[in-house]
Amino acid sequence: MISIGIIGAGIVGERIIKQIQQENGVEILAVYDEQQERLKVLHDTYGVPIVETLEEVFHSRIDWLYIGTPPSSHAAIAKQAASAGIHVLSEKPLAHNAADGEAMVKAAMDSRVQTAMHFPLMYSPAVREMAKRIRNGSIGRVVRVELQTFFPDWPRAWQQNPWIASRSQGGFIREVFPHYLQLIHRLFGELKIESHHTTYPEDPEKCETGVIAQAVAVQHEIPVLLTGLSGIGQMELLEFKVYGEKGVLTLENWSTLYAAKKHEERQLITDMTPVPSLFEEMKKHSALLVPFEEGLIIQRYIDYLLLEKE
Template identity: 35%
Template structure:
């Protein structure tokens, strides 16, 4: 059986994670045939560390996509480059697995969605949070009305510093394509859309540093769901103590809290929150496993460029506030 031929473009944190942690789990299904990064020394170092058959090395993704026959490309470059890399891949009929956010603007995201549909190939965005066992358990508790009717929610995106210590690069703090709303908030936007339904209105207040090139410092916002439930968003890069990235869901009979990505708690009305086990018999993660199932013609669960676009609609409303609530319904796309 022949293997799927993959190229990884971009060797930052996520690109390295792909080649060193994820691909070794699927060596029977997929072959890394090419790597691309603009830092040639890093490119050669990471290729050597990856071992296995030597992939072709490129510092120009255009040349890679022109010269190397591919089935799938993993796009792990900064957001401002997503559009161009994906566009070329679609033109060549290559399946695309793209890091979040989908693009660097809503206009780019919409055009990528159009190109993806025209290409008739798989188009997947790297949203994994909804498939995490803790979120799957949260969703089942909500569906079972374990805390009754949902009344309100709070989303905390609070960091002692931005970027985090392990996340240093040239663009992560830029107002153009960085910031915690874009890097972290987008995951939670998509998860909320998958678990609770469309976010249809956004009201946002964003405080920026004096340096016009720097990303947001403080965010206070309200995201309103299609059935009228409000989600209060609190964001800061000056939190005292450890970071908190969490969603708290209040019902008329209790509360569920998903604390720091994957620690789930529940309590009845007036009761102290208690940990909730959230193990899965078989994890749906990593997303690459689902992609390979789909490429093999089997059922798989992924989030596509429709999901990426609809999350970007909310992201841009948060990052670029208007007067009062912005109605997102005219912009949201249905599959």
């Protein structure tokens, strides 16, 4: 049995609550958010214990703390948790910037607590199947990796809040790219971003509207193309594609996996082995968890992509 405290009761925090309530051997001991009305809604809906102050969370005998607040608050909360000897699960991105991320890594190391990033793709059957097919050579030598993300609107309709559209904390580079950059890191190792162009609206308070970047996975010398665009006339589409000499794998909209071969239509992959959930891996202190050190690598990529000019 592991016990968890939750700080941040927004949409993603609510998803975490629902996920935990489907798990065995995991209990929520405290949920905190600055918006007390929002807390009452969660209590009435899910029956979770809520508290009125941050300090009450740290004194609630929890094993793990989940941080689901805006990025600028991650470092302070994580350092406080680490000093209290509490393991920390952080929402992505790791922090507001790499400097804050470095402080989070140091605090965890100094206090010898375990850390993890909330990257659901790591616990996805489709992603595990994709990784297996890449590693067993079924698509041959990988010659290119592409991430394409298209959003008709940003923020998305279900994601309206004061900071998600802000240049200081929001945008799809912070919210969506970390998932796929982390996946690229796990599959192909270190990335070197060789060039990028990020566009912003005239309003200095608003987040990016587009990015295109060329990179290379250093270990295998694989070219990587990263693109993102919002405010366009189409349905939302997220495509992560791995091109091999014998076949192509496409992870579409998070969890749908296709495989293609030469001169053939792509085929939907449905026969996939179930995999342990994030919380099952947390109970085992598994090496499959993504630690803060890895989150910091991704944070540095994010910081670089958010630069308007190189």
